[in-house]
Amino acid sequence: MATIFDINLFALFGQLLVGLINGSFYALLALGLAIIFGLLKIINFSQGALYMLGAFAAWIGLNYLGISYWWALVLVPLAVGAFGILMERTLIRPIANEDHLYSLLLTFGIALILQGLFSHGFGSSGLSYPMPEALRGGTRLSFMYLPNYRAWIIVFSLLVCAGTWFMIEKTRLGAYLRAGTENPQLMQAFGINVPLLVTLTYGFGVGLAGLAGVLAAPVYTVSPDMGANILIVVFAIVVIGGMGSIGGAILTGLAMGIVEGLTKYFYPEASNTVIFLVMVLVLMVKPVGLFGKEA
């Protein structure tokens, strides 16, 4: 086997690939957060709970309504997005002009309520969601066995991330959106319905969390605290990438997945802290984040 400095290269490649897979999840979740923060200035602490909601919605759809995985990929983000829109209209809107801390506390409270409700209804042990038939099995690469579903996660989430980035940064709709958050009064004067734009953006960002939930359901246990476990990491990623930077969130998500993967190989005990270490370092050197714009 090829080794350098006593490191098994094959094993290292395996870890890199696995890191990339996790990174895709991080990217997808961080993207939703970055959109909501960057465009609406809402610190959405319920993103993790909405990811959990997405996974549960997929599970409930399959077990009670006979909705297959493929339909869930389409319907669940819409449903979670609709839930987000309802949340935005009824709860977040009234405090939109207050300090950011209010929306942080509100969304955190919503997350705890959702988590508690699902824990009460479904128990804390978690549920299992079967792998879709077409994505079972895997491919034996020279350095590792790559399950088809994991490959699918990378491809699919990268497509979604790239599409979203393109839509926001390169299209007319995206331009309206960015302008609307920069100067709402002026956009209003141009005849653009800014409140509607804000609501739809929130719904979209939240829908991304729901989508990540569906993607996660077959590989992780569908459990009420799955969102709480991942949320803090994703927040750290958004901070590292630069609050509100769409492209930054995607790239940092992927990069942090890889950093974490390498840590799991060299020193696993530190794997759940390494991202925060990076965050501290980045904040010390470049407080606005790697891709953040100076204020």
Place this chain on the structure above:
Amino acid sequence: MKLMFKTAAATALIAAAGLAHGSFSDDKVKIGVLTDMGGVYSDITGQGSIEAVQMAVEDFGGQVLGKPIEVVGADTQLKPDIGSTIARQWIESEQVDVINGAVASSVTGAVTKLMSDAGKITLIAAPASHAFTTKGCSPYNAHWSYDVVSLANGTVKPMVDAGKNRWFFITADYGFGHALEAVATGVIEANGGEVVGSVRAPLATTDFSSYILQAQASGADVIALANTGSDMVNALKTAAEFGVTEMAEVAGLLVFTPNAQALDPAIAGGMKLTTGFYWDMDDQTREWSKRYMARMDGKIPSMAQAGAYSSTMHYLKAVEAVGTDESDAVMAKMKEMPVEDFFSRNGYLRIDGRMVHDMLQVRIKNADERSNDNDIFEIEKVIKGEDAFLKLEDGGCEFALNQQ
């Protein structure tokens, strides 16, 4: 009817004894149940543990020697400081005589220490660490359902004996995981196997694929999961996904029934594990479990919940027999009487506080073997208590060794 019988029996007993020689603090027996109501262990303990203790009290007749029995429950949130604060309040100002709980070895460690100092009994039904009856033992501990040693002896030894010699551990990175790994390693090495590697995964790790790849690269025959709850479930799912299960066997060292239920039979089917109790073992276990399920929305009891009933029942019987709720007298009686009920077979409470009883070696059923959702385990072998648990002389419990 049963209540009337118990009352009559108790009255007769008091009369025969020429009126009670014993005494009851505050004229009642109060049992505190410390548990996890909303955290990761709430399915295996939680409301179910409180319900089980309540059932024991009702089955006993609601009173002992004419004194009422009360049950109170509280949530420790799996935090040792919260657990010991509640315990202190209970014994100092709320007249709690005995605590049944607490879940997570870390919380139990704090609570048993406090209870021992106060000279009160802790019935330990859920935690895994064997410390409560070895180095950290106390005359007031009664460790009931299982411990890490019985899990390792039950699951690891037969696999090493069957020629599975090379082991790799994926271990939960806190006290329980470390203890389980250490004990299992001892069993492996004593039987001629070797440990080829191990990784410590933080509690509540979402993705186990890195660890699974490392396990795969080690060329081990067995990948042992020294974790539990959703960590165990996630690790096992990932192992199956990465095709590891075709090359190596995966052994779950601590699997509770609700976790086993959460696993896809296509992945978990065939896996062997050790448990202190299975609801569907025989008529006795089914009779109790069905009553429990009727009260718990059809959820099947875990060994921790069944153990909470059994330990409470044994405690109450001892109180009745000695005619007092004074801890030393009750504990002496508990250690004297055999523990024989739906939960415990050939059981007895050893001097060091270990309740030695038969353990079950089970296999998770495949999908086609299951008649319903609750039909999870096939019992393969009953392990005699003496073979399952650590011997008294090997435990290093000082007061017990001195008393012998």
